[in-house]
Amino acid sequence: MRIAKEDVPIRINVPGAIARQQTDFGDVTGYGKIGAEYFSLGEGTDITELLKGLEGDLCQCPHWGYVLSGKLTITFSDGNVDIVYGNDLFYWPPGHTVKADQETEMVLFSPQHEHSLVIDHILEKVQG
DSSP: EEEEEGSSSSEEETEEEEEOOOSOOOOOTTTEEEEEEEEEEOOOOOOOOGGGGGGGGSSSEEEEEEEEEEEEEEEEEEEEEEEEEEEEEEEEOOOOOEEEEEEEEEEEEEEHHHHHHHHHHHHHHHHO
C-alpha cells in the first residue's frame, strides 16, 4: 500500500499548520520494538536474489516508511506490484521484494527483530 502526500486526508487545516492522517495504515499487533532505518539504493538495485533462502524467498518483515526521493517497484508474494515514488508514504506487508528503478532515499520503520534477521541474511549473501 502506498499513498501520495496529496492523497492523505487533511484533518487539520489552520493558518500555519496542515495535519494529514491516513488511518488503518498497517497493523503492528504481535511485534515488539520498532527500528528506524534510512536506506540509500542505487538505480537498478534489486534485492530479489539476496532474499533467496528466506521463507518464500522474500522479505518476511513488514515495513512502514516514506520515500524521500526516487522510485521503487515492490513485488508481493501474491504477484501484485506496487510502485512508490518520492514523497509517498507506504506500508509493505511481509512477503515482498524491492527493486530501485531510480536512485532512491527512504526512511523505514520495521519490527527490529524481524528486519535484523533479513539484514543478517542479506549480509551473509553479500559476504559469502
